[in-house]
Amino acid sequence: MPLLYSFSAAFAAFTIAVSAYAQPKWPHGDLQVTPDGHYLQYADGTPFFWLGDTAWELFHRLTKEEIIQYLDNRKAKGFNVIQAVVLAEMDGLRRPNRYGDVPLIDQDPEKPNESYFQLVDEVINAAYDRQLFIGLLPTWGDKVTRMWGVGPEIFTVENAYRYGRWLGDRYKDRKNIIWILGGDRPAIHDAVDTRPIWRAMAKGIQEATEGKALLSYHISGGAHSTSQQIHKEPWLHVNMMQSGHGSGHDVPVWEWITRDRALAPTKPTLDSEPNYEDHPVNPWPTWDPKSGYFNDYDVRKQTYRSVFAGACGVTYGHHSIWQFWSEREEKINHADRYWTEALDRPGAFQVGYLRQLIESRPFIDRIPDQTIVAGGQGEKERHIRAFRDRKKSYLMVYIPQGQPVTINTSILKAGTLRGWWFNPATTETLDLGRVSRTQTLQLTTPTQGFGHDWVLVVDAAARYAIPDFKR
Incomplete structure (x- = not known):
């Protein structure tokens, strides 16, 4: 099998040598959980808001030129975590990548193919150069328990440990890796308990990285x-959920976030796979598009409400991008456009606006607080979520359908308050000026009805200004 170094000169500009990894420097250190257990920060205390993208087949289906195109696009939109799989879902053990390499020799986890992993190295380094984390899945779940998909099941407790140890040793100095086990599978299903295998893989990673690895698990x-x-697995640092694509609109992900935040020990949580933009709405396994496709409004409703419920971040996904559908591939589940045409879909821009909004205020002090909504609270597609900061210096309210609302601003400590509207689809802001500090502040969103979602922000006027958002 050919090595990367035999590739034509056309790709040379995109090869990032391991020796160049240290430039530019990763300024804030390793990623870790905040002291209160709810959010993420760097070692120096700099807060981190997870804005992910699902790029499951990144190593498996793209050329290096295409990978760079994708990473540059995601960096420009504000993404900071790229979720990708080493042993990919789509027959990733037997079908080679774009350079003719499979990841394992004889499908043996203890016989990694160096040519394949040199490409993984270069992608991780290219992401580092762009200040992007790789949410690295060592394997898709069908290689542990098939359930569906093509597998084959290749892992045991013993080789999972050694594979995890080998991967961890290879990437122990890469500060831009978040380790994600699982791969669209429950840890326990029916009478099958795969936890011993995942524990062993996690143990190998942790030993090789001297306990510095941050680990999560991608659930079905x-x-x-x-x-x-x-x-309660000690190796699990961040909980993940998948509100997904199989249950229609307005899955109550905010309830799941609330449940996770209340557990002991306290751990951050996030929706790592909400409804994909341009994915058929109909339930699994048919995915028949007769009921239409999820759009950017659907994406906004789910991502905003999970974050406003207290998640440490959120992951976006596009149905064509996770699979990198192109003229080279067979489409999966009625994808409606090539991945290159999906890069600039509205939802991809708009989740970047969410990150800008959250980061415009001190955000690792966020406390979900539904007492802020004193009137107008709805269910399902009309369900409103709200939070404030621990110091009670600002609050935010996400209203999924424009309508009159009654807000309790008396929880804020500042004597003079300023309110403003934020449009999640466009970043447009509308200044309300000074607002009353009262339990019954009645407001009506600038536009009303289905498709017209807004965020209300109320600040301590002396402390905050309305941000200048970049589109």
Whole structure:
């Protein structure tokens, strides 16, 4: 099998040598959980808001030129975590990558193919150069327990440990890796308990990285979170859920976030796979598009409400991008455009606006607080979520359908308050000026009805100004 070094000169500009990894410097140190257990920060205390993208087949289906195109696009939109799989879902053990390499020799986890992993190295380094984390899945779950997909099941407790140890040793100096085990599978299903295998893989990674690795687990879709099966596993640092694509609109992900935040020990949690933009709405396994496709408004409703419920971040996804559908590939589940045409879909821009909004205020002090909504609270597609900071210097309210609302601003400590509207679809802001500090502040969103979502922000006037958002 050919090595990367035999590739034509056309790709030379995109090769980032391991020796160049130290430039530019990673300024804030390793990623870790905040002292209160709810959010993420760097070692120097700099807060980190997770804005991920699902790029499951990144190593498996793209050329190096295409990978650079993708990373540059995501960096420009504000993404900071790229979730990708080493042993990919789509027959990733037997079907080679774009350079003719499979990841393992004889499908043996203890015989990694150096040519394949040199490409993984270069992608991780290219992401580092762009200040992007790789949410690295060592394997898709069908290689541990098939359930569906093509597998084959290749892992045991013994080789999972050694594979994790080998991967951890290879990437122990890469500060831009978040380790994600699982791969769209429950840890326990029916009579099958795969936790010993995942524990062994996690142990190998942790030993090789001297305990510095940050680990999570990508669970399957439906009303599931890692908190339900493996919350107390000591290797699990961040809970994940997948509100997914199989249960229609307005899955109550905010309730799952609330549940996870209340558990002991306290761990950050996030929705690592909400509804994909341009994915058919109909339930699994048919994915028949007769009921239409999820759009950017659907994406906004789910991402905003999970974050406003107290998640440490959120992951976006596009149905064509996770699979990198192109003329080279067979489409999966009625994808409606090539991945290159999906890069600039509205939802991809708009989740970047969410990150800008959250980061415009001190955000690791966020406390979900539904007492802020004194009137107008709805259910499902109309359900409103609100939070404030611990110092009670600002509050934010996400209103998924424009309508009159009654807000309790008396929880804020500042004597003079300023209110403003934020449009999640455009970043447009509308200044309300000075607002009353009262339990019954009645307001009506600038536009009303389905598709017209807004965020209300109320600040301590002396402390904050309305941000100048970049589109």
